[in-house]
Amino acid sequence: MSVIYDRVALIGLGLIAGSMSLAMREAGLAGEVVGYARSAETRATAEEIGLVDRVVATAAEAVQGADLVVLAVPVGAMAEVAQExxxxxxxxxxxxxxxxxxxxxxxxxxxxxxENVHFIPGHPLAGTEHSGPRSGFASLFRNRWWLLTPEGEVDAAAIARLEDLVRGFGANTERMEPAHHDLVLAVTSHTPHLIAYTMVGVADHIKRVTEGEVIKYSAAGFRDFTRIAASDPTMWRDVFLQNKDAVLDILGRFTEELFVLQRAIRMGDGPHLHDYFTRTRAIRRGII
Ligand code: NAD
Structure with missing residues (x-):
């Protein structure tokens, strides 16, 4: 594949930026990838493992001469980085x-x-429970969605170029309204993460079941919850604080449905439970 951007600056060198760098370099999509992260330890690791072509000591230095700048820091740190x-x-x-x-x-x-730069917000729907400069891998975005949420009059050629990069990672791309994105993700990602955190927290609080038993007899459902609940605490704290309205909306509906199921179990209402689980199974079959 040919070079899409001569110089790319990655701000933050964790799972997502690291995977982007590896994917860009593997497919020859960038002339040079320059990286900066706030922590000196992260920068040293990135240098040691050759995560990017060049690690620099400040965000300002990283973006100088860059054709594409990627903000890959926790959501709560974006404003500070943008200002810098x-x-x-x-x-x-x-x-x-x-x-x-x-x-x-x-x-x-x-x-x-x-005003003389093109701001095209994006979100790759890809990730793992791992974080940091050693966690990235080039195939992370393959066959995943990468949503772009440009607003107002954004240069069409600049959007098309970014879409080319994302497709170069093997991802599919679509444009979406930012508010709609936040609601969709509250349903498909944010609230499920909160439920996983809660379930693992509940298991931790039940003293009659020991931690050893939870680990030893962990069945698939709980195992999946623990994997999700191992995700980066800073990233997820910021997600909930910054997508507050959509998450509270979905969480409210979740709690209502949970009460209905709780009542059905208490009342021995088998038909209700069976109907409910039949509908949810149909949704799962639609996804596969
Ligand atoms: P990560 O924890 O692996 O990496 C974050 C990086 O940002 C680290 O290198 C850290 O040193 C750096 N950083 C933190 N604050 C900074 C600051 N103020 N200035 C400069 N660098 C700073 O996180 P990640 O999983 O790569 O997530 C990065 C972004 O991608 C987040 O906004 C997250 O919401 C988003 N995202 C994550 C996933 C996922 O599953 N992990 C998926 C899609 C999108």
Whole structure:
């Protein structure tokens, strides 16, 4: 594949940025990948394992001359980073982010950016429970969705170019309204994560079942919950704080349904449970 951006700056060098760098380099999509992360330890690791072509000591230095700037830090850190890089951006550059929440990122980042750059927020629907500079791998985005949520008058050629990059990772891409993105993700990702955190927390609090028993007899359902609940605490704290309204909406509906199921179990209402589980099975069969 041919080079899409001569120079790419990655701000944050964790799972997502690391995977982007490996994918870009594997497919020859970038002339040079420059990386910056706040922690000196992360920068040293990135340097040691050759995660990017060049590790630099400041965000300002990273974005100088970059054609594409990727903000790959926790959602709560986006505003601070945008402010830091804004005066150093190359005119005509594209700035994107990979944050799991879109409206809050747009509100946090947009006002800091100069008018002569293209701001195209994005979100790869791909991840693992691992984080940090050693966790990335080139195939992370293959056959996954990468949603772009540009608002207003954004240059069509700049969007098409970013879409080419994302397709170069093997991902599929679609455009979505930021508010709709946040609601969809509250349903498909954010609330399920909260439920997993809760279930693992509940298991931890039941003193009559020991931790050893929970680990030893962990069946598939609980095992999946623990994998999800092992995700990065900073990232997920920020997701819930920044997608508050959509998550509270979905969580409210979840709680209502849970009460109905709780009542059906208490009342021995087998038909209700059977009907409910038949409908949910149909949804699962639609996904596969
Ligand atoms: P990560 O914890 O693996 O990496 C985050 C990186 O950001 C680290 O290198 C850290 O040093 C750096 N960082 C933190 N604060 C910073 C700051 N103020 N300035 C500069 N660097 C800073 O996280 P990740 O999983 O790569 O997530 C990054 C972004 O991608 C988040 O916004 C997250 O919401 C989003 N995302 C994550 C997943 C996932 O499943 N992990 C999936 C899709 C999108």
């Amino acid at each position: 890089i804004a005066p150093h951006l190359k005119p005509g550059a594209t700035v994107t982010d990979v944050g799991s929440v879109k409206q809050a990122v747009i509100t946090a980042v947009g006002p800091h950016l100069p």
